[in-house]
Amino acid sequence: MAGRIPWQSDGEPPACPRLLLHSGATLLSQTVEYALRAATYLATSPDEPRTVDQIAEATLVPVAYLAKVMQALVRGGIVTSRRGVGGGFTLVRSPRELRILEIVQAVDPIQRITTCPLGLASHGTNLCPLHRRLDNALAAMEDAFSTTTLAEVLSEPSSSVPLCGFPGGKPAKSR
Amino acid sequence: MAGRIPWQSDGEPPACPRLLLHSGATLLSQTVEYALRAATYLATSPDEPRTVDQIAEATLVPVAYLAKVMQALVRGGIVTSRRGVGGGFTLVRSPRELRILEIVQAVDPIQRITTCPLGLASHGTNLCPLHRRLDNALAAMEDAFSTTTLAEVLSEPSSSVPLCGFPGGKPAKSR
């Protein structure tokens, strides 16, 4: 009964095997997308572990690659893994305490610009105005991610966002 | 006398031929970095055109690749180009009217998430909570870039940021 994620109805699996998030820009890496989907899915069943196959099926992420991403999450201390029958991945902390920034940092860390990227030692701790602006933008991104927990993502607190349900009422019919 | 950019002293050229902005994360693409440096440099001499070689030398960007980036800026309507002797690139609009977001969009557009990346038609115009958060972060980034003009980058209005000068006094000695 667990395993209901916001972007998925528990009816039939939708028919989009492969997908492409950003056609032109690279702002959010594919890997981050995958990690966030996986974590969101795991948050729906914090108690029992989920296998890579289960996660992949639910999140529409290529299985083999997801395995790599999950290992990154393990190394990052986001999830624990258990092998063998009944094994799988489980979130280490409760979704309420897990900020999505932590997931991002585990798989593809946002590197703030602390030093001049041109390598000029003379700049010391001071950034050029340009790179200060860029770093500000990174900070805004960090902030947007650090102020949101997985639990908040799961059940949208503000009721104005209809949780990706079906406004009309009908789930996506496959014909 | 134009050609002074915030991160460079007009003394000797610093000895960092190649550089690497982000070792782990891909948030800002290299191409965007290059484009912003070039635009910042061009803003120091809005009147007369600058050649690729001049820009490359000043911004420490690989010449051959910079040529490609400049072409993207031309196509994006950010700069104009003139061939032949005395030719080069010039900003189309004044630095005061040029938001750095426009430069970003010209070379590597930030694509907002307007539709469910999983391709579920059922979601319609509503985003899942997760992707709504991600899009919010993108919006924050966009906003950070759209509220800054090139002119503001060039001469930092707030005097607290010392414009990448040398605090101690000495430029980077090469030994």
Place this chain on the structure above:
DNA sequence: GGCAAAGCGGATGATAACGTCCATTATTGT
């Protein structure tokens, strides 16, 4: 017209990101 300066465009190569495959190891159940 001829020559040099400079951008333009296509072809090619290097490196990292993305993705797959398979053997190995750990765990559970019989």
Place this chain on the structure above:
DNA sequence: ACAATAATGGACGTTATCATCCGCTTTGCC
């Protein structure tokens, strides 16, 4: 002990990004 399950790690293949090179065209100057 044996077999089935599931994560782990390494090798490999594919694709996009970053980067270089070279021939072509346009422009200005003599």
